[in-house]
Amino acid sequence: MKRRSTPIEADLFALLDRLDGDGPTVVSSIRQPAALKEALKVAVGLGLDANANEATVQALRDRLEAFAQRRALDAHYAAHPEARPSLAEVAQAAAELDGDPLANEPALIRRAAKEIEAIRPGATADDVLVYAVALHSGARG
Amino acid sequence: MSTPPATVVLDNEAVQALADVNHRKHRRTLAILEATNRRSGRRGQHISVVVPVAVRIEAGWDRAASAAAALNRISRTRDVILDGQAADRATQLRRQAGCSVVDATVAQAAEASDGPVAILTSDASDMRRLAALIAGDTRVVRL
Secondary structure, three states: OOOOHHHHHHHHHHHHHHHHOOOOOOOOOOOOOHHHHHHHHHHHHOOOOOOHHHHHHHHHHHHHHHHHHHHHHHHHHHHOHHHOOOHHHHHHHHHHHHOOHHHHOHHHHHHHHHHHHHHOOOOOHHHHHHHHHHHHHHHHO | OOOOOOEEEEOHHHHHHHHOOOOOOHHHHHHHHHHHHHHHHHOOOOOEEEEEHHHHHHHOOOOOOHHHHHHHHHHOOEEEOOOHHHHHHHHHHHHHHOOOHHHHHHHHHHHHOOOOEEEEEOOHHHHHHHHOOOOOOEEEEEO
8 A cells, every 4th residue: 555654745845945935924823831932932032033933933944844854864764774874973973063072082982872772772872972971981080 | 162063064075975875975974964853853952954055066966856856855954045245255265265166165154154063074174274264163074
């Protein structure tokens, strides 16, 4: 049976791509916690964004973009399993992006990734970096 | 102290590596994208991945081509447009650094983006020289 998800996913990417143009806008209302609305108002006052509408639209767009990219990456790995980077490789990349001194210690990052994967399946690259700092501190202490 | 970037700028080889599953740096470039995606998804800490339009031209990346569909989807990059003002700045950087036109636009894009900025490049030494000329917190990540 053909999966129905494919055309819907294509729609998601097509719609996200249209966000860079001057497309039409619509007014919509959402039910939200009152405290969230107030927190947004305060955050805008503190400089989060120009106004509450812009902050809401940007936050929603960022979340949708991350979700769509996650789907695309997972589909890519399904087709090309050898392309999937390991947890250690992602942690190494994260350290380099952050300008973290740990980036100069790839062996430590590999060890941290190996140990944390054994005790915590689903660990993230940031978990690895925190663990690597602990290993580093332990080695020095 | 380390700080996650707000923007990642791709150079030509980063695009080439992403586009070609057989490229020797394909997996390495995906590791960079994974790091940005995980943070955007789980921590709500959005990191924009951008590509200067001159890089797209050099890399032969036509977003409208059907062959580019996978690259469009996995990268989710936004274009950095080269307008007159940006071209002037890139020209200044090119003159100062003696670099290629495309590298100058990479540096200009980094300078114009929200920082901190990470430039993903295969030519780290040239790009570090350019990064030293621009304003803001810019780090160079070798592919």
